[in-house]
Amino acid sequence: MEGGIRPKRQSILIGQRSLDVYGETQQGPKFVVWIIGIFRKWGFTIAKYPWIAIAICLSISALSMVKIVLTPQRNEITGYTPYGARAKDEFQEYQDFFSAQGMLPYTSYGLPVAxxxxxxxxxxxxxxxxxxxxxxxxxxxxxxxxxxxxxxxxxxxxxxxxxxxxxxxxxxxxxxxxxxxxxxxxxxxxxxxxxxxxxxxxxxxxxxxxxxxxxxxxxxxxxxxxxxxxxxxxxxxxxxxxxxxxxxxxxxxxxxxxxxxxxxxxxxxxxxxxxxxxxxxxxxxxxxxxxxxxxxxxxxxxxxxSQSYVEEEMVRGGIIMIPYLVVGFVIMCACSIVSVMTRVDSSYLMIHEWQRVTEHMRETPKKKDSVGHRMSEVLSEVGPAILISCLTNMFADAVGSFTSSPEITLLCTGNMLSMCVAFIYQMTFYAGLMSIVGSYEIGGDVEEKNRMAISIAENRRQPSKFHEATKPVISKFMKEYVEVMTTPVVYVGIFLIYITYLGLSIYGITIINISLTATKLFAMDSPLLELDHYRVTYQVPSYSMATVFISNPGNLSDPQRLHRINMLVDDLEHLNGTWGQNWGPVGTKFFMRDYANFQQTFGDESDDEFAEPDDSDSMTTTPATIVVKHFSDDELRYFLKWPEYDYWAGFVKLRNGTHEGEFKPTVFHEDGVYLDLIDNMTTDTWQSVLGTLVCMAFVCFIFLNNVFTVAIASLSVLSICAGILGILSWWGVDLDPITMAATIISIGFSVDIPAHVSYHYYQASIQEGPTSRPADRLANCLSSVAFPAVQAALSTILCVCSLLFVNLYMAGVFVKTMILCVVLCNLHGLVFLPAILIMLDSIRWAMRPKGAAAQAKGTAQKGASRKQKNARVRVIGSIKRFIRPGATFTTRRKVASICNGSTGAMLVKDTRKGMGGWWIEEFDPFSLFWPLCYSAGGAPAELAEEKLD
Known part of the structure; x- marks a missing residue:
């Protein structure tokens, strides 16, 4: 890399230095090279106009805050009803019917009072x-x-x-x-x-x-x-x-x-x-x-x-979560500080990368050093990594926004936009703020150059107490962990445990309960929850009312038409539910029967237009056997004004010019807006998961350009999704739009660690050759991924646990889903995936020809012996290209995997008087606190080496 920025070990997927894992003779994917160039140019631009970027961001935020304060919060009662569901049309018919008063000039449309x-x-x-x-x-x-x-x-x-x-x-x-x-x-x-x-x-x-x-x-x-x-x-x-x-x-x-x-x-x-x-x-x-x-x-x-009360409680349920999000923010800030102190979690990329670039510039001052140069170095390294994480999460939410119900669309769209806005603000507001602070930092460096250089040198030679205390513990643990994982009994046992986990998860998915009620959207202290308990206990088992709207009754003066309506009502009365037989005519309120009673009571006594009621139906107010054979609009008007039957005026609308045709009945049930999602909940879920998986695999392939990594990461994500849904089922969580949205959002988080592990394991096999041992590959892989993954998992869990203080079903589902996602991601990345990769490599190793295996073993032993003899060698001359992490150089004695290799070789600078160039020093490959590498450049020359005393 131009400018001699010294590399560090890899803990991100793609960046300027990460291109070098493709080898000295490769340049990496052209798309990635182009993206890195864009970020490099943007670094110079944002450093030139930081105040403008900050002012624009603050203005947008201020306007958005004003809009939030002035916008009334409301909830749509049909928000969780799927698109195209019949319940939407039924609810609209219900509202239109009771909010529009006939065809009079003073017709008023609005919410009915109920x-x-x-x-x-x-x-x-x-x-x-x-x-x-x-x-x-x-x-x-x-x-x-x-x-x-x-x-x-x-x-x-x-x-x-x-x-x-x-x-x-x-x-x-x-x-x-x-x-x-x-x-x-x-x-x-x-x-x-x-x-x-x-x-x-x-x-x-x-x-x-x-x-x-x-x-x-x-x-x-x-x-x-x-x-x-x-x-x-x-x-x-x-x-x-x-x-x-x-x-x-x-x-x-x-x-x-x-x-x-x-x-x-x-x-x-x-x-x-x-x-x-x-x-x-x-x-x-x-x-x-x-x-x-x-x-x-x-x-x-x-x-x-009331509907207004339900909406009010739903809105309150969302608002009460806001104060607890501050707790999660504080926890994440604390974890970020810890990660910078330990200098191992490069998930907090920009500030860490800025510190690395600044430290290098202080040690090796250059004329072209400036805020723009430093910011370009930072963004060219961390920008692509931030972009790929942003895109995977945005694609996950984009798929969710096209499925299920309006509320889930709003949730996924909001989350997708938040990811996009966060990326933009990080590249503008945060980068501009870093540039402003960096300009003061550079000015201070000029004034106190000598004192700062001495301080940095001392800090480098005398690590902190925390550094010294944790280094041997973590190194020892990593050694023992790799040794245990590479034991055949262990990785085979882990594979069997994984198969069991997969089977239980799939079975849990098959038995998951699909349900959504309005009570899931209320706070746990809502009076509506207690009311719902009484309704479910006393009302639902014996009484559930369905209102049937006949949009096109037609000409009721026609006896045939009237007979067909009576047959329709009779068919509805003979429907039986899963609980047994319904109430029949006793439970039916049909205005034509009351109208028949009205005619029978106040009409001509000699009129023989009515059949006599059956004594068996004497319990009903409107006996089913009374049939209107004659219908009169004028008589119906008097019927609707009669005090005993005036409530039918709210259910009957007289229209002029009614046309013949179908009745167009619409059945409205108060819980229908929630019941319709049950049928397509399963389909929406698997389609969302599959669509999200395909989009994420596509994004990963564009950036990584590695089929092995994309395949492993995609299968791991699918396994994690199965585990989340299956374990939630065993946990007693229903499958509803809230669970589905939480699952879709969690998919974006589940891709990172499996992609890291598979990618680094694959690159380790390239660096160390096809004959390298699985233990060496795993050591190389975990040294870059393990501790940052665990730290990020802990910080995420602590952050989402703040929502446990909220007495809300939605908050509980998100906490459970995110904790499961984080735990399963780490289990897959640090346990299941390494065990499976080691087992596959062991099988491949065992199936090699004996001659090749013996030759590889002899080569390894010879290399170890030579390593002991030539503990320290000096490189004379220059190398043809810049030394980058993970690059492999072959000399006459085949010193492999310079900087970040598992052979124990580390490139450091020779500071002895009269000796220039570079030399190889042994180090602990399991240590997470390696010395920082330097890179060298110069005119092309043939690489040579000699032993140092």
Missing amino acids: PYLFVVAKDNGSMIRPEYMRETVKILNYAMNNITMLNRVTGQNESFNQFCDSFCQLNEPIRQFYNGYVILSEPGAEPTSRIKLNYPISSVFGRTFSLQPNFFGVELYNETEDEIPRLLGAAKVAESVLNSTDLIPELPRLTNMKSVKMLTMQFRAEHKPGWTNMDVKKWEMKMVEVFERNYHSNLVKIYAY
């Missing part, structure tokens, strides 16, 4: 006890009358009772059940057929209503089991009542329900003209604020639920 209140007893008892029902009705009245929203048209604050039109009666079953219960509980009250408080259908004074949407966790009396106690008398029944907190303390029995664990109230309203989406969100959040923080009850616990 908060819920869930009420459970604090003693976990039944909610149909009189005092608990009374408290629930009190909560209902408060919610309907005391929480207001501004009507921008009238300028007045309106309560729910005032702005609701079509859904005001949704919670009436709770009120009517309580009223009927109070009437039947009065002293002397006799059971009457006019009041029936049964589940699922009740009736009060001729008005029939369903309890299913409001009563959950219902336990019914078993008529057969309860008949004997009833016959034995009221005393035993009373005794059983007193011994149970769930039983209703009323005799005689007033309802067929033994216990109800949870009551639910829904406050649904259409979007009004003049409302904004922010108004709706504020009103829903006011409901949360009032009942979860301000309203106090000694009997019940109240949980609020």
Whole structure:
């Protein structure tokens, strides 16, 4: 390298000095040479205009910070729904239906109002006890009358009772059940057929209503089991009542329900003209604020639920991670300082390389020394290494951004852009800052040249105490480790362990659970998690509502069309789920059946348009056997205004000019936005992993131009990915978009160490010849990779562990994934991969012809003997090219692998008086603290050597 910059041992993949591992007669890949030239020119440019670069970077950062502060944080509820999923269309249909009011001129589009209140007893008892029902009705009245929203048209604050039109009666079953219960509980009250408080259908004074949407966790009396106690008398029944907190303390029995664990109230309203989406969100959040923080009850616990609240909790879950990222930053800074102190971790490249260049310039001053020259040397060496790491991570995220769901696309795109911005800032802001500081450093060197030279010489001759203390320990450990790894029993055993690991990982992948719920996106202290527990326990097992939107009902005056709609509803009612048979007509709310009842009650008594209801369907509010044979638009308008049926106005829209065609039904389920990803989660994952792997292999091949290295690194990355997913499965982590994103991001981290190990092992085989022992190759390889890999692993683990303080599922998944990635990378790079490479080399060595093996053994013994005799030799004259690390020079006595070889040869400068040139000195090949090499140049001359006294 021009300028005589002394080389150091390799710990990076590609750089100016790293080109020399291709040999003295090769120049390396042309693309890499071109990249190095670009970085060299950029070094001079950034050193010339550092303040401009810093000013531009600071301006961009300031504008970005202002944008972040001014941008409101929001969360998209369908963010985790896959692209093209049916649930997206269903959710959009749901929003359009409830936010657009007919075809009137004042049609308003926006978020529909739909908060819920869930009420459970604090003693976990039944909610149909009189005092608990009374408290629930009190909560209902408060919610309907005391929480207001501004009507921008009238300028007045309106309560729910005032702005609701079509859904005001949704919670009436709770009120009517309580009223009927109070009437039947009065002293002397006799059971009457006019009041029936049964589940699922009740009736009060001729008005029939369903309890299913409001009563959950219902336990019914078993008529057969309860008949004997009833016959034995009221005393035993009373005794059983007193011994149970769930039983209703009323005799005689007033309802067929033994216990109800949870009551639910829904406050649904259409979007009004003049409302904004922010108004709706504020009103829903006011409901949360009032009942979860301000309203106090000694009997019940109240949980609020709404889309706005879910989004708010998701945003809060992401924000609470920010303070803990500072902890990780501090840890990484501390680890960076430690790595510079130990001078072995070249993953922190720029500052380390700058120190090396500065130290050399102080020892061998040159006229052309300048900030630009130093920065060009730094960037030409470390720039390509930083670039290849950046590109591999960016390609990994780029693949992830084209798969799965919008949230994962946003995550991967953001991570990809952060990698790109970090690279740009490192080449501009950080390089410019180093140039400014470097200019002062050079000025100080000029003033204190003599004193600084003496100080540097003393520091070089007297290493630090830490240096002296750690050198023998690490050297001894490396020797013993290589000896153990090259033992046949050990590397064969490790190979068998690896096969077992691979088998368990693949099996874990096959049994991984695929799931995503909104609760995974909440902080662990979110009240919604406790609410979800009650919903899963009491509501989901017995009640799950699906809303079917008929976008094209057609002309319902046509009897055939009407019959086909009735058949569609009948088919839906006869669908059975995995839990068993559904509720059928009892669980169906179909406006045509209520319309039929309306016609039957208020129409012409002589009209014979209706079939008689079947007694077997008497439990339903809208018997399935009542079929409308005649349909009238005018009559339907009166039906929708009738108080008993006015809630259907929110579900029925009259259109003019309706065309014949398909019904175009759309089924909406509240959890549908999460359920649709289950089917394509597996496909998205393996496609993302495969695409990322191909892109990374392509990038590595362009820079390394070595098929062996790329193949080993790619297979190692694939093995690491299998291990991550398999172990996460055994760890109890579900496969969801969060896990998939963490896996894709971790792929970018998993390529470095396997690529380092395979690359250095391959170069060691070239340097030491095809007959070199596997132990020599491994020693050469690990001396460059092992300790930096371990140090980087520890610093990364400490950094991500800061997220363990965050009570968030997402943070936990990322911590587990990154720790697994780092541990598996080091296991593959330092254990599995060396064992497999040694085993392959041992097999190849054993299969060689005996003559060749004997000759190689004799050559090795002869070389060792000659090495002992000629411990010190002096090179006379100049060499034809500059000496670079890893280069092999052949002399008459075949001194091989000068500088950074495992033969124990180190090129150092001969400082004895009257003696010029260079000489070879023995050293410990396992030491991580080798003396720094010098390079020499001059006119081409034939290389010769002679023994020194």
